[in-house]
Structure formats: structure tokens, C-alpha cells
Amino acid sequence: MYEKILFVDFDGTVTSEETLEGILRRFTDPGEYAKGEAEFRAGRIGLPELLTYAFSTIPYSRMEDIMEYVRSVELRPGFDAFLDTAGAMGIPVVIISGGLRSYVEEILEPYREKILDVYSIDSDCVDGYIRLLPEYRSDRELMNKTAVMKRYDFGQSICIGDGYTDIIMAMAADTVFARDVLAEHLAKAKKPFYRWGDFFDVEKVLKEL
Template identity: 30%
Template sequence: MTAKADYTYVIDFDGTITTNDLSSELAAHYGGPIYKETEERYRRREIPIKEWLRQIVKLLPPDLELLSGKSLQWAEIRPGFNDFLDNARKMNSTVIIASDGFGFYIEPVLEKYNLLEKVDCIYRNDTRTGENGSLKVVTPHAHKTCSVCGNCKASHVVRNKEAGKPVIYIGDGSNDRFGAFWSDRICARDRLAEACKEHHLSYSSWDDFYDIINFEKPELKDCSDHSLCLPRGRGIKEEYGIK
């Protein structure tokens, strides 16, 4: 058995592994004006992602087969991901997917492209049919008290760092900032890149996974000063709130 590795990649799914954000596309497709209003409130940081999920899931038809079918039809994998996974395996690095979307489509999408077995671990929310027949989002990886994220990506980053492995975070969304700011190298695009600029943090800009393969690997760093939350403590730091 090969020893596992020195590095851990924590990777967002929607808009990162896929070029499109499947949760947002489902929300936009079925959600109409309520989706737009909720999305704008989220973008203004008036509501956290956990509340976005809670409100938006009510707008989806309670038919997971239909929603899975749409997701599989719409999903596009970002160039280089297969080669990146092969390279990570060759280097004995660990690959973790951490997603704060509806979650149910991740394994089927990866399986469609023969990528699922190359990923070490997936932390995601789940969308299920509730007792009254409507959909609800279940968040098994949420912080016990913090109400900001459905999936506490910061906890996945910190846990790997505590095991002595530098973490490389790859993401695209503003909500990725909570996990990314704890990591030893931030690979950011789109709104995660804007969040890094907002907080004057350095990051590696990327377009596709071929870029990631070539980035230099980081050393373990203490990120407690510039992190936005305390996954081992109370969660979101008061001074950052979600505003």
C-alpha cells in the first residue's frame, strides 16, 4: 500500500470542477423572481448560503429523478480535471471534494465521466424528500452552532492541516472564502478571487486544472489571523459576520 501523502486538495464542485453551477442553474430554471431576489440578497451578504439553500430548495419540483436528469444533462467538467486527478494520485496527494450546493448530483456527474473512483472523499449536503413530499436540504457537515455554511469547508481544511498536511484549496465562489482562507495555498477564480482581493490575501489565479497541476506546493502556514471563522470554536468570527 502506498503511503498517503503530503498534500491535500480541498476542491469545491459547482463552478470549479464543473464549469457551470448546477445548484444555481436548477434554482434559476425553476425559481423565477423569488430565486432572483434570494440570489441578490445572498450576493449582498444579507443571507448566508445555508439560508439560500433552505429557501431555494422550496422552489424546486419535488422530483429528484427529474432534477438529477437535468443536472447530468447540463454538467460540464472543467478541462484538465481527469489529468489533475491522475497526477494527484501519482503524487500520492489526497483529493477531497467539499460542496455547499444541493449535492445529490455530484456522484452521478462524476460517475458519468469516469472520475468518481479517482476522488478520495466527498463532503456534501444532501437533498431529500421530506415527510410532506417537499424537498429539504440536509447538512451533515455543518458546524454545530454556526449558521453561515451548510457544509463547513473550513473544518475539512483545518482537520487535514492538523494531520500535518498542507492544504491547497481550489474554488470559485464567495462562500469558498471560509475554507480557502484557512488553506496554505488558495487557487481562486471569479468571486473567490474577488474575496481574496477584498481581504488583501494572495492567491493563485487559475483557468483550468492544467494550471493547478503546475502550481508550486505550499508549506503549512498558520492562518488563524486572517481566517474568517473558527471551525474548532464558535464558527464565524463576530467581526466578519456575513455582512
């Protein structure tokens, strides 16, 4: 039983840009991805199906190129200091990502001793292309972040996120740090949150909670 626990998104939160979106923009065939997007916007498929389809158009031989791209993206400032503060306060940190395990774990390796658990999406090669193997998929999410949250016993949940895929997690959390699309959604939903720019902002508020 944890008194407090932190659930943190990876793409666009730990990283300084949306790496998952960046991968799709750089490595999918624009025409093929446009077909998937049209199906998604028409409501014929959900986000999990769109992402699964998009990755299935990327040759597995491009995995190293994907890794090189993600390695080139800077982490959001203050991440290491934030982990130190959370550790000093006895608040475990759980990273929950809809990104590929191969790059999520590599990027987080230098900080792994400061992180309780990391959840991300496994992948495989099928007929020469990338196949996603999500363990916590739901109808609405490729990575069902609230299902991961339910694995833990806690008194207060704190989530940090930035995008559309963090909305359900944020709505379920007791305390939320939000930016970008997530902040816009929570403001409309009248869900209280702390607006943040980097992890130094989070660290400052965390000390006062």
C-alpha cells in the first residue's frame, strides 16, 4: 500500500516531443496512414486499430532508424531531479507508455533504479513488418493506463501527462499535472489540474502536496 504514487506518461511527457507521433510521421507511408486516419475519423475504427494498422505498414528493418530517431529527442528538463525528489519523498514512479518497449526501456535505462515499474508495448516482426503486441489494450486505448493503475494499492494517485492518450488516466487520478492537449481537455471537463512546462515545475508542486 503506497500513500502516494506517481503514474507518468512517456511520449511527449518524459520526452520533449511526441515521439510516437514522430515515428508515424517519419516512417509510415503517407498514403497508407491517410487511409487509416480516414477510417478513424469516420468512426469505423478506434485509436488502437489505427495505431496497429499504422505500425503494420512500417518494415521491421526500419526499427534501428526508429531507435535512432527516439535517441535524438531530448528529455524534458528536470526529469532526473524530479525522480530524485519523488524518491526522497518515498513516492514511487510508474511510467506508462503507449510507445514501443524497445525504445522506451533504452531511453529510461539510466534512470531505471529510480523508477518502480515501466509499462510499454511489445512488438514483433510479422511478414517483414512491425506487429504490436499490447498487453493492456482496451476498446479505446492501445495502452489501457487505468488497468495498470489498478495493479497498485495506493491512497493518492498522481498522474503526469500531455496528450489525448492520457485523458482517461487523468480523469481517474486524484491529482493531475497536465499540459498541451490534456490540459485543454481537463479545462473543458472542469477537472482540476496543475499546469506544467517541465519537471522542475512538477518537482516544486510535488514538494507542497
